Amino acid sequence: MIEYQVVRSRRKTLSLQVRYGQVLVRAPYCVDEKFITTLIDKKSAWLKAKIAQQSQANGCRCDFSQGSTLFLFGKLVTLDIIFAKQARIILTDNNINSRKILTIVLAQRNKNKLYNSVLLATAVKKQLEQYFKQQAQQMIPLKVAIYAQLTSLTPTSIKIRRYRSRWGSCNNRGELSFNYLLMMLPIEVINYVVIHELCHLEYLNHSQEFWQLVAKYFPQHVQAKQWIKINQSALQWRLSSH
Numbered sequence: 001m002i003e004y005q006v007v008r009s010r011r012k013t014l015s016l017q018v019r020y021g022q023v024l025v026r027a028p029y030c031v032d033e034k035f036i037t038t039l040i041d042k043k044s045a046w047l048k049a050k051i052a053q054q055s056q057a058n059g060c061r062c063d064f065s066q067g068s069t070l071f072l073f074g075k076l077v078t079l080d081i082i083f084a085k086q087a088r089i090i091l092t093d094n095n096i097n098s099r100k101i102l103t104i105v106l107a108q109r110n111k112n113k114l115y116n117s118v119l120l121a122t123a124v125k126k127q128l129e130q131y132f133k134q135q136a137q138q139m140i141p142l143k144v145a146i147y148a149q150l151t152s153l154t155p156t157s158i159k160i161r162r163y164r165s166r167w168g169s170c171n172n173r174g175e176l177s178f179n180y181l182l183m184m185l186p187i188e189v190i191n192y193v194v195i196h197e198l199c200h201l202e203y204l205n206h207s208q209e210f211w212q213l214v215a216k217y218f219p220q221h222v223q224a225k226q227w228i229k230i231n232q233s234a235l236q237w238r239l240s241s242h
């Protein structure tokens with residue numbers, strides 16, 4: 001099922017629009033929800049094609065090789081892999097196009113060990129994971145503190161870790177965990193994930209009450225989820241050999 005947003009007005013006709021990968025339905029007050037759901041269903045192939053077209057990722061997938069692309073805070077960056085004395089990661093502007101360059105500097109002393117593309121990609125991935133983890137450890141606790149104050153929902157602890165297929169979690173002891181790969185998402189979408197997990201401290205499910213609470217603190221939650229959905233393929237961290 002495709003997610004969509006309905007804007008009601010005194011207009012006479014119904015219109016379907018895809019903007020920034022999100023489905024927007026403009027409808028007169030008199031049209032009922034069921035009619036809209038049926039229409040979305042009927043047009044789903046067309047809508048999906050439109051959404052895919054508008055995805056920034058354009059089907060790209062990071063394989064951690066020289067020149068491949070990766071999302072960093074919602075923007076695609078190009079990987080540049082070099083060797084130098086000290087391993088580090090540097091983000092720089094690119095003069096040729098607007099896409100930034102993320103330079104992965106691998107330690108010169110390891111160069112001999114990375115003699116094929118799989119070993120090289122594995123080393124790049126490992127270094128990137130450390131970088132993302134550091135960024136997340138700096139950012140996430142601050143965001144949780146800000147939104148805990150706003151929502152009056154406070155976790156007992158915060159963990160930053162790697163998940164294979166989720167962005168965050170909350171358990172019945174009030175402990176929140178966040179995936180450090182969240183650093184790939186736009187800041188607004190990261191905010192949404194933080195609020196989503198905080199709201200689980202009140203409702204440990206995805207009930208209607210839960211979504212109402214999320215919407216109270218983050219009204220654009222449908223768009224945030226949609227961003228993740230349309231860029232899904234580029235958000236997977238897999239080595240091509242796996």
Ligand SMILES: [Zn+2]
Nearest residue numbers: 196200205206
């Ligand atoms: Zn949830």
